[in-house]
Amino acid sequence: MNTTLTIYHHLKTIVAQIFSSLKLKDRDHPQGRKPILTNTEAVTCVILKQQQNIATKKSLYEIVEAPLSYNRFVATLNRTGKYLARIITAIMRLLGKSSHPLKFTDSTDIPVCLNKNGKTHRTMKGLAAWSKTGKGWFYGLKLHLTGDVAGQVLALKLTPGASDDRAIFRQMNEKLRGLFVADAGYVSEKLQSVFFLDGERMLLTAVRANMKKLATRLEIALVRLRMRIEIHFRVLKGCYGLVTSWPRSIDGYLTHYLASITARLLH
Numbered sequence: 001m002n003t004t005l006t007i008y009h010h011l012k013t014i015v016a017q018i019f020s021s022l023k024l025k026d027r028d029h030p031q032g033r034k035p036i037l038t039n040t041e042a043v044t045c046v047i048l049k050q051q052q053n054i055a056t057k058k059s060l061y062e063i064v065e066a067p068l069s070y071n072r073f074v075a076t077l078n079r080t081g082k083y084l085a086r087i088i089t090a091i092m093r094l095l096g097k098s099s100h101p102l103k104f105t106d107s108t109d110i111p112v113c114l115n116k117n118g119k120t121h122r123t124m125k126g127l128a129a130w131s132k133t134g135k136g137w138f139y140g141l142k143l144h145l146t147g148d149v150a151g152q153v154l155a156l157k158l159t160p161g162a163s164d165d166r167a168i169f170r171q172m173n174e175k176l177r178g179l180f181v182a183d184a185g186y187v188s189e190k191l192q193s194v195f196f197l198d199g200e201r202m203l204l205t206a207v208r209a210n211m212k213k214l215a216t217r218l219e220i221a222l223v224r225l226r227m228r229i230e231i232h233f234r235v236l237k238g239c240y241g242l243v244t245s246w247p248r249s250i251d252g253y254l255t256h257y258l259a260s261i262t263a264r265l266l267h
Contacts, residue, residue, distance in 0.1 A: 004052055004063050011051070012044040014266065019043075022090055024083055035076075036068040043080045043087075046255060050240045050263035078251040084258035091265045092154055100148040101178035102222070104229040105186070107165050108237075109133050110158075111140040112253065113245045124253055131161035143242070143257070144168045146176065147229050153265060158257060166191050169203075177201050181226045232264075240264050 019026055019040050026038045037045075049060045057074050066073045109131070112124045118139030121128065128140050142163055146155040155172045166188050173180060177200045184206045192203045206223045236242040240260040247253040 002063075004048075004054075007052065008044060008048050008064055011048055011266075012040060015044045015047070016040050018087055018090075019083075022086055024086060037066060037073065037076050039080070039083060042076050043083050046077050046080050046084070046259040047263045047266065050256075050260045051267060053239075053241060056246065074252075078247075078249060078255050081251060081255045081258055084255065084262050087262055088156075088258065088265060092156070095152040096154050096176065099152055099154055099176075099178070100150045102149040102225075103146055103154065103173075103176065103178045103180050104149070104226045105144070105146040105155075105169055105173065105180055105182045106226070106229045106233075107142045107144040107168070107185075108233040109135070109138045109140060109161065110143055110243055110257070111138040111245075113139060115139060117245075123248060124250060127160055127250065129160040129162040141257075142168075143233070143236075144172055145229065145232055146173055146180070147232055148178075149225065149228065151228070151231070153232060153261075156261065158254075170195055179204060179222075181222050182206070183223075183226060236260055236264055 018024075024039065026040050027035055028039070045060060045064060045066075048054070048064075049057070054060045054063065057077065058070065061070050061073050068076075112128045113121045115137060118130065121139065124140070130137060130139050131142070132138075138161060140161050142159050142161050142165075144157045144159065144165065145153060147153050154176060157168055157172045159168055165185050169182065169186055170191060173195075177197070180195075180201070180203045182203065182205050186203070186205045192205075195201065195203050204219060204222060206226070240263050242257060242260040244253070244256050247256055
């Protein structure tokens with residue numbers, strides 16, 4: 001048995017335990033005919049693809065020797081998004097119970113295609129948008145993420161690329177507590193005021209170059225630590241293949257992103 005297939009069977013055991021713990025259905029229609037590929041197996045497949053950097057679903061199909069047609073295999077995998085979302089939420093909720101009070105929030109770009117194809121891209125037209133980062137323009141989505149100083153992922157959200165980071169910040173972190181540190185893109189007196197809970201929660205941001213504000217040494221040190229959240233984005237993109245232009249459906253894109261995130265959280 002090859003190494004990847006061994007990893008697949010080990011991962012399937014873990015996914016099965018998670019399904020059982022969360023009371024997720026392994027079969028969408030328990031009274032009907034048993035599916036060729038169960039939900040546990042399908043979720044295992046999409047996570048395996050991202051963890052092992054398997055380039056295409058075709059290669060994955062051949063590795064796991066799925067006993068169904070390739071088209072049905074792809075369609076089944078693309079329906080796993082709701083299960084991946086439940087798993088991600090459960091893991092973050094568990095991590096949140098022991099999280100460090102010092103937390104960081106930031107966002108990163110997720111292009112859905114090359115810029116030259118942005119005007120003609122159709123698959124993600126309803127969700128993607130043009131936006132600009134320090135690296136330049138992109139057409140796609142944003143991944144917003146909150147993590148603590150210990151490296152635990154506590155909250156995340158996928159939005160169109162043009163979304164306002166400050167608006168997403170409050171939605172995403174509403175249930176969390178602690179000292180939140182973010183870059184100058186989150187500067188807003190209104191946000192800091194509304195988000196503040198005496199003795200429970202506050203937001204500290206870096207300052208823009210044109211702002212006349214003196215920062216204490218402690219504030220400067222905390223803002224510098226904010227760069228730790230970039231590790232999550234680098235790992236998701238570099239090790240778990242977050243950015244892609246391969247899917248041919250919205251479900252395919254969203255399942256891919258959720259599988260990358262799940263693979264990162266379970267590794």
